[in-house]
Amino acid sequence: MPAIVIAGAGPAGLRTASLLAMEGWQVDVIEEHSEVGIPENCSGLLSVSGLNELGIDAESCTVNRIYGAEIFSANGTKLTVERQEPVALVVKRSEFDKMLFKEAVKNGANIEFNSKLIDVRRQHIFFQRKARGEAKKARVVVGADGVLSKAREIAGIQIDKKYFVQSYQERVSGTFDKTKVQVYFGSFAKGLFAWIIPESEGIARAGIATSLGINAREAFEEFKHKYSFEFETIERQSFMIPLGPPVEEPVKDNILLVGDAAFHVKATTGGGIIFGLNAAQKCAEAITKHLKHGSKLSEYKNLLKPINRELKIHWRIRSYLNSLSDDKLDKLFLKLKKAGIEEFLTEHGDMDRPSMFIGKLLKKPRFWSLLPLIFRLR
Ligand SMILES: Cc1cc2nc3c(=O)[nH]c(=O)nc-3n(C[C@H](O)[C@H](O)[C@H](O)COP(=O)(O)OP(=O)(O)OC[C@H]3O[C@@H](n4cnc5c(N)ncnc54)[C@H](O)[C@@H]3O)c2cc1C
Known part of the structure; x- marks a missing residue:
């Protein structure tokens, strides 16, 4: 029987799959969509240091390099941070995910599309493929199925809705400083902030995220009005972001949660890719130790400690700013x-x-x- 089934072919699931397949384990990834990286719900801002530490070369999907940030308070007080070297890359997110997908397949992972996780009962996984119910066996199940994780629900973990924000983002044309991202705080963006992330001097990803119950699209209009921005919309998207402390118990029986599913997300910004990829390494390590040496899967929780320590600081900063x-x-x-x-x-x-x-x-x-x-x- 396959050793491991991973639900979700996003960055966290693909990285976990890649590392486990490299160790020689049989890994099946089930993904509800028909393609990796689509729909694209992301601004694609990744720290250079984070990518370097992970050993990921994202050159092929990079559209811009960022040297600093301008951060605005509600009355317009501006803090500017600027480096000589690039601190972050703006990547085309679907291309980034496809790169991780190719790596996972090259290492031997098997990815099954149009396959949606429905349930896990001990070592049986139930999923829906093209409107048909199917089942397969797995010794270990990884829930890498994102913000509204089904695996998390199956593991019995309830998250209060105050720990989610709703985002609205547009890809826009206008005039931008391509070297810096801009971040705008204020009550029009209650729960997070508004942002402008340039792809070039003429195109940017401009968005906002707000607490649930607030209409993020209307908040975006208020933001544009407040700063008299006149963008031309090219594309728009709306998606939820987990914004809270990391999940305390990311292991339940043979289910491990990773990435957005486990709130491996910086609550200061909503960015989850670098932390999700780091957690994926710990997840793969815990599973390998379990299958090879019989150690407990709950060892994953210990391996996550350094990551969670940082995530908890992000959460304390976020809670303070929100207050x-x-x-x-x-x-x-x-x-x-x-x-x-x-x-x-x-x-x-x-x-x-x-x-x-x-x-x-x-x-x-x-x-x-x-x-x-x-x-x-x-
Ligand atoms: C507007 C916006 C901007 C963002 N900008 C940034 C940024 O600039 N930098 C950054 O680091 N992060 C950013 N993020 C966050 C980032 O997108 C997430 O942290 C990241 O995608 C999490 O990766 P993941 O693999 O955990 O989950 P996902 O990327 O969400 O992948 C989960 C996968 O699971 C699949 N899936 C879901 N349910 C099931 C199921 N039941 N069965 C099978 N498959 C399933 C989904 O189709 C998906 O492919 C942004 C998010 C938003 C919404």
């Missing part, structure tokens, strides 16, 4: 600016690992007026 009114956020931005946060982040900032620079903040006397906040976030 601030526009006025308080403005005051915080001014205070940070005055203390020299722009120069500090230019030198020490890390898109993925806040623990790296929060520790360094403590060593700079000019930030000691922010000590209560720093200790709260650590």
